[in-house]
Amino acid sequence: MDRLQLLVWASVALFAMGLLGVIVRRNVLVMLMCMELMLNGVNLSLVVFAQLAGAAAATVLVFLVFVVAAAEIAIAIPIVLLLVRRKRSLDLGAYSELHG
Amino acid sequence: MIDDVLLGSFAVAALGGAALMLVLRHPMHVALALVATMLSLAGVYAMLGAHAIAIFQVLIMLLDMREASLANRYSWMLVPGVIACLLGAVVLARGLWQSLAPAGPAKALGVQPFAIAFVNDYWLHFELVSVLLVAAVVAALAVIEVGRRKHG
Numbered sequence: 001m002d003r004l005q006l007l008v009w010a011s012v013a014l015f016a017m018g019l020l021g022v023i024v025r026r027n028v029l030v031m032l033m034c035m036e037l038m039l040n041g042v043n044l045s046l047v048v049f050a051q052l053a054g055a056a057a058a059t060v061l062v063f064l065v066f067v068v069a070a071a072e073i074a075i076a077i078p079i080v081l082l083l084v085r086r087k088r089s090l091d092l093g094a095y096s097e098l099h100g
Numbered sequence: 101m102i103d104d105v106l107l108g109s110f111a112v113a114a115l116g117g118a119a120l121m122l123v124l125r126h127p128m129h130v131a132l133a134l135v136a137t138m139l140s141l142a143g144v145y146a147m148l149g150a151h152a153i154a155i156f157q158v159l160i161m162l163l164d165m166r167e168a169s170l171a172n173r174y175s176w177m178l179v180p181g182v183i184a185c186l187l188g189a190v191v192l193a194r195g196l197w198q199s200l201a202p203a204g205p206a207k208a209l210g211v212q213p214f215a216i217a218f219v220n221d222y223w224l225h226f227e228l229v230s231v232l233l234v235a236a237v238v239a240a241l242a243v244i245e246v247g248r249r250k251h252g
Contacts, residue, residue: 003104003108007111013118017122020122024122037118043141047148056213056216057221060221062153063152063214064225066157066160071233074239078240078243082246090127
């Protein structure tokens, strides 16, 4: 099998494991990290397809995705810290009153 | 040949780190597994010739280290994490040195085509993203300030 094809399968596996982590784990911080893992899987597939196409614009796109992910983390961590300070727990079940 | 072996090793290490993220229970261990995964992905990018993306990956990994530093205790996994950091830095430095060398054709995902495309075609996107980052930092500070006022 071609090595780029193997990397596409690796990106699918990374995304699937991140999704599984978001579904299975109950710790809010771990769920955030698993979302980061999903993003990394998508980025890997983007880079592999850019390698196939030979497009320099894909590097810029990956850079922009990284910056948006950094902004997401910068917002998410203080929110999690606030929730933890309020409930004294990282378990997702403690925040059930947040729904709709 | 050695490139294929290194690429496969980095890919397997990334998948192994991702699997560890699902298995480990302590958030600090999960964060270290995420750091190892991101460093392995940086190695994959470097072996693919996308050195600029590899450098971004390491920078984002440093941001995640801040996320990991929320836990106060350090475990025995800190030493493998630091060793993985050093190995990734060595691989990145080697790839960067090769990309900056004058010999050899420029690749589409290298630093030079990225810089040219970035400055010529995507400067507006860069400005918009910088505004987004500033807004995110201000919003994070506002959230922290609200929490301080409510809880003293």
